[in-house]
Amino acid sequence: MDWLQHLATGFGVAFTAQNLLYCFIGCLLGTLIGVLPGIGPVATIAMLLPATYALPPVAALIMLAGIYYGAQYGGSTTAILVNLPGESSSVVTVIDGYQMARAGRAGPALAAAGIGSFFAGCAGTLILAAFAPPLAEMAIHFGPAEYFSLMVLGLIGAVVLASGSLLKAVGMIVLGLLLGVVGTDVNSGTVRFAFDVPELIDGIGFVAIAMGVFGYGEIIANLSRPEEEREVFSAKVQGLMPTREDFRRMTPAILRGTALGSVLGVLPGGGALLAAFAAYTVEKKTRLHPGEVPFGKGNIRGVASPESANNAGSQTSFIPLLTLGIPPNAVMALMVGAMTIHDIQPGPQVLTHNPELFWGLVASMWIGNLMLVVLNLPLIGIWIKLLSVPYRWLFPSIVLFCAIGVYTTNNNSFDVWMVGAFGLAGYVFHKLGMEPAPLLLGFILGPMMEEYLRRALLLSRGDWSVFVTRPLSAGLLAAAALLLVLVLLPAVKQTRQDAFTED
Amino acid sequence: MRVKNQKDFLAGLLFMAVGLAFAWGATHYPIGRGAHMGPGYFPLVLGGLLAFIGALVVFKAAVIQTEGGNKVGPWAWRPLLCILGANFAFGILLAGLPGLGIPSLGLVAAIYALTFIASLASGPLRFKEVFVLASVLAAGSSLAFVELLQLQLPLWPAFVAG
Numbered sequence: 145m146d147w148l149q150h151l152a153t154g155f156g157v158a159f160t161a162q163n164l165l166y167c168f169i170g171c172l173l174g175t176l177i178g179v180l181p182g183i184g185p186v187a188t189i190a191m192l193l194p195a196t197y198a199l200p201p202v203a204a205l206i207m208l209a210g211i212y213y214g215a216q217y218g219g220s221t222t223a224i225l226v227n228l229p230g231e232s233s234s235v236v237t238v239i240d241g242y243q244m245a246r247a248g249r250a251g252p253a254l255a256a257a258g259i260g261s262f263f264a265g266c267a268g269t270l271i272l273a274a275f276a277p278p279l280a281e282m283a284i285h286f287g288p289a290e291y292f293s294l295m296v297l298g299l300i301g302a303v304v305l306a307s308g309s310l311l312k313a314v315g316m317i318v319l320g321l322l323l324g325v326v327g328t329d330v331n332s333g334t335v336r337f338a339f340d341v342p343e344l345i346d347g348i349g350f351v352a353i354a355m356g357v358f359g360y361g362e363i364i365a366n367l368s369r370p371e372e373e374r375e376v377f378s379a380k381v382q383g384l385m386p387t388r389e390d391f392r393r394m395t396p397a398i399l400r401g402t403a404l405g406s407v408l409g410v411l412p413g414g415g416a417l418l419a420a421f422a423a424y425t426v427e428k429k430t431r432l433h434p435g436e437v438p439f440g441k442g443n444i445r446g447v448a449s450p451e452s453a454n455n456a457g458s459q460t461s462f463i464p465l466l467t468l469g470i471p472p473n474a475v476m477a478l479m480v481g482a483m484t485i486h487d488i489q490p491g492p493q494v495l496t497h498n499p500e501l502f503w504g505l506v507a508s509m510w511i512g513n514l515m516l517v518v519l520n521l522p523l524i525g526i527w528i529k530l531l532s533v534p535y536r537w538l539f540p541s542i543v544l545f546c547a548i549g550v551y552t553t554n555n556n557s558f559d560v561w562m563v564g565a566f567g568l569a570g571y572v573f574h575k576l577g578m579e580p581a582p583l584l585l586g587f588i589l590g591p592m593m594e595e596y597l598r599r600a601l602l603l604s605r606g607d608w609s610v611f612v613t614r615p616l617s618a619g620l621l622a623a624a625a626l627l628l629v630l631v632l633l634p635a636v637k638q639t640r641q642d643a644f645t646e647d
Numbered sequence: 648m649r650v651k652n653q654k655d656f657l658a659g660l661l662f663m664a665v666g667l668a669f670a671w672g673a674t675h676y677p678i679g680r681g682a683h684m685g686p687g688y689f690p691l692v693l694g695g696l697l698a699f700i701g702a703l704v705v706f707k708a709a710v711i712q713t714e715g716g717n718k719v720g721p722w723a724w725r726p727l728l729c730i731l732g733a734n735f736a737f738g739i740l741l742a743g744l745p746g747l748g749i750p751s752l753g754l755v756a757a758i759y760a761l762t763f764i765a766s767l768a769s770g771p772l773r774f775k776e777v778f779v780l781a782s783v784l785a786a787g788s789s790l791a792f793v794e795l796l797q798l799q800l801p802l803w804p805a806f807v808a809g
């Protein structure tokens with residue numbers, strides 16, 4: 145039981161006063177943005193990145209990770225009490241959660257979400273601890289050709305599993321890759337596409353892209369919709385404890401949600417959102433017990449399962465990041481940026497070079513989950529109060545934090561102009577139905593892909609067949625091609641559309 | 648010919664324009680060969696690929712019928728201009744524009760400007776409310792970012808602080 149020993153070292157790292165504090169701050173912020181509709185983990189993490197420069201890397205990553213999984217807890221509160229998803233991964237929780245609240249059962253619904261999330265978080269952490277080392281072991285033997293193919297698979301996977309038009313999503317990846325080209329070419333020292341702007345020599349800042357597209361773009365889009373009527377079921381939250389009957393129903397649902405979420409979190413393009421959708425679909429396919437409330441009318445399984453799944457998915461999506469250096473979703477793409485800031489190259493070497501960072505992060509996730517249960521169940525009253533804060537006070541504050549955050553990245557107002565430009569781009573993407581997440585993934589992976597492509601072809605003396613003659617690389621590319629073919633089959637196309645549209 | 652999918656049609660055009668621009672720009676750098684790629688190689692290939700994808704999207708949007716034509720709909724000019732305007736005002740006031748001779752007015756002034764301009768995005772100005780919000784944000788940010796996190800931000804105008 146090697147990894148149990150590693151886990152012990154991890155707890156040693158996580159149980160210092162400083163790391164506990166940052167874990168708590170991360171969880172608190174995560175819950176906060178989870179509860180508030182209209183701001184997600186991508187914008188928040190981008191906003192806070194500059195504040196983590198001065199921190200030791202372990203503390204910074206512990207805090208940023210806490211924001212992501214903390215948001216999964218908070219999102220359910222809004223979904224159940226206000227009929228609005230606080231977080232996109234809580235969209236399906238709204239369906240049954242709100243119906244439970246209307247029937248006066250908000251307490252058990254919140255408890256089911258909290259208990260499910262906690263169980264899933266613990267399981268996800270253990271899976272991360274158990275599966276990351278062997279995977280990293282394998283990845284150590286990857287050459288440049290394998291890495292290139294792996295990134296192709298990762299990017300294709302990310303768009304196949306996402307919703308919306310496949311072709312446009314692929315276009316967004318390529319656009320992201322191109323934006324990643326801007327700046328100094330590491331091989332020749334040539335400055336590309338910088339238009340003699342000195343600030344562009346180091347490339348476009350990913351904080352500016354993430355905040356502009358995900359922060360400003362979303363705010364503008366939100367403001368263009370008429371404000372929803374919010375009805376908060378605050379008075380009706382008494383008696384959190386689910387009944388014995390509830391427990392009997394939700395236990396298998398939590399187990400199924402956790403299992404499904406853990407698997408889907410690892411896949412490229414996976415993570416919390418996909419996990420929640422899939423879990424709800426599976427739950428709906430199971431047979432109802434006699435006397436059980438049907439789905440859509442307040443079935444507790446419809447809350448427990450997707451909430452477990454989104455939390456499990458958010459934990460296991462760290463596996464590809466920490467072992468292969470490939471971010472499976474936009475949040476993990478930002479984590480790559482956070483690690484690079486602290487001079488940590490994400491990939492298999494994290495485990496060997498920075499074991500205390502890896503195991504400390506894993507251990508902190510478990511502690512964080514424990515904190516989150518406390519934050520979200522007994523202290524639910526605070527979050528309910530927060531829900532009555534109107535959006536018109538909220539969005540100027542978000543704009544301000546984005547602007548301050550982006551300015552302090554380099555203490556340069558050029559980044560402020562950039563975030564404005566990307567805010568405009570983000571709104572255009574929104575209007576034209578172009579998904580921004582693949583763009584961010586492409587942008588982060590672009591420079592790495594170019595580097596591996598060059599190295600692979602240099603080693604093979606310009607022979608492109610190296611990608612298909614090396615068995616592992618060929619396998620990865622074949623998997624990517626298979627994914628593309630599969631998704632273009634009419635039958636799969638239909639289910640893919642169904643999975644993302646809820647009746 | 649009538650466009651059958653307006654959103655996709657415009658998205659495709661956007662892809663084509665950006666792709667061609669990158670590909671054209673890439674030809675100004677050494678391209679090299681597969682074994683020794685120059686700095687222009689990768690962007691040239693990707694730019695071409697993006698333009699090709701864009702052309703496909705445009706073609707599909709022009710030919711395949713969609714329900715309701717997938718219209719782009721009206722643009723939300725007010726939020727767009729207010730949010731971006733607030734951002735730019737913040738940048739100008741915080742650091743100034745030395746090129747145009749505009750001095751730095753500091754964080755506090757920048758926060759008031761940002762809050763007021765941004766608030767216009769959601770409807771008519773509620774002066775008192777926004778003033779209170781801006782004051783809270785200014786005090787909170789000064790405390791959190793400048794005092795606690797020690798970020799390098801000028802609090803007051805350059806000519807006051809000296």
